[in-house]
Amino acid sequence: MDPSFHTLFIVNRQYALIFECSCSLKLKDKQERLTTQSLAYGSLDLITDMFWQKETNYLGVVDRFCQFVVSAFVAYSGVMFLLVHYDRPDDWSKSFLTDVFELYSRVSLNPFFDFEDYIHSKDFMENMKQLCRKHCGP
Numbered sequence: 778m779d780p781s782f783h784t785l786f787i788v789n790r791q792y793a794l795i796f797e798c799s800c801s802l803k804l805k806d807k808q809e810r811l812t813t814q815s816l817a818y819g820s821l822d823l824i825t826d827m828f829w830q831k832e833t834n835y836l837g838v839v840d841r842f843c844q845f846v847v848s849a850f851v852a853y854s855g856v857m858f859l860l861v862h863y864d865r866p867d868d869w870s871k872s873f874l875t876d877v878f879e880l881y882s883r884v885s886l887n888p889f890f891d892f893e894d895y896i897h898s899k900d901f902m903e904n905m906k907q908l909c910r911k912h913c914g915p
Contacts, residue, residue: 783799783800783860783862784797784798784800784813784861785799785800785877786814786858786861787856787859787881787896788817788821788856788859789855789856790856794895795893795894796895798905798906800906812842812845813861816840816845819840820859821859824839824849835850835874836849836851837849837871838870845862846863848871850871850875852882856881856892858874858881869912872912876911877908880901880904880905884898884901
């Protein structure tokens with residue numbers, strides 16, 4: 778597996794996936810994709826509980842499975858940003874998730890944006906790829 782591997786999930790308050798992006802240089806196989814999705818969805822209850830206990834939006838590492846780590850950021854609207862990645866410094870994931878939240882906030886200002894639908898915007902995807910390059914290298 779690629780050590781720079783990480784996958785971002787954006788989940789709305791009804792736990793529906795509204796965006797998924799893999800920022801790995803190598804394409805994931807089906808088993809790896811299912812593992813990251815299962816780990817992310819398995820962490821949702823932990824994230825909800827932790828959000829009410831902490832006074833910050835960034836929750837840090839919320840779950841671990843083998844070599845994978847789940848870091849989370851929760852917006853006040855209830856939208857959750859989950860990052861499944863290899864164990865890396867905590868400030869890296871905080872910086873990345875904060876930038877993703879800012880990007881999502883700009884997109885959500887569009888009056889035609891539906892908070893319950895999957896994000897299909899090509900501009901959002903391009904900006905997400907730029908964030909991946911910025912935080913994870915080439």
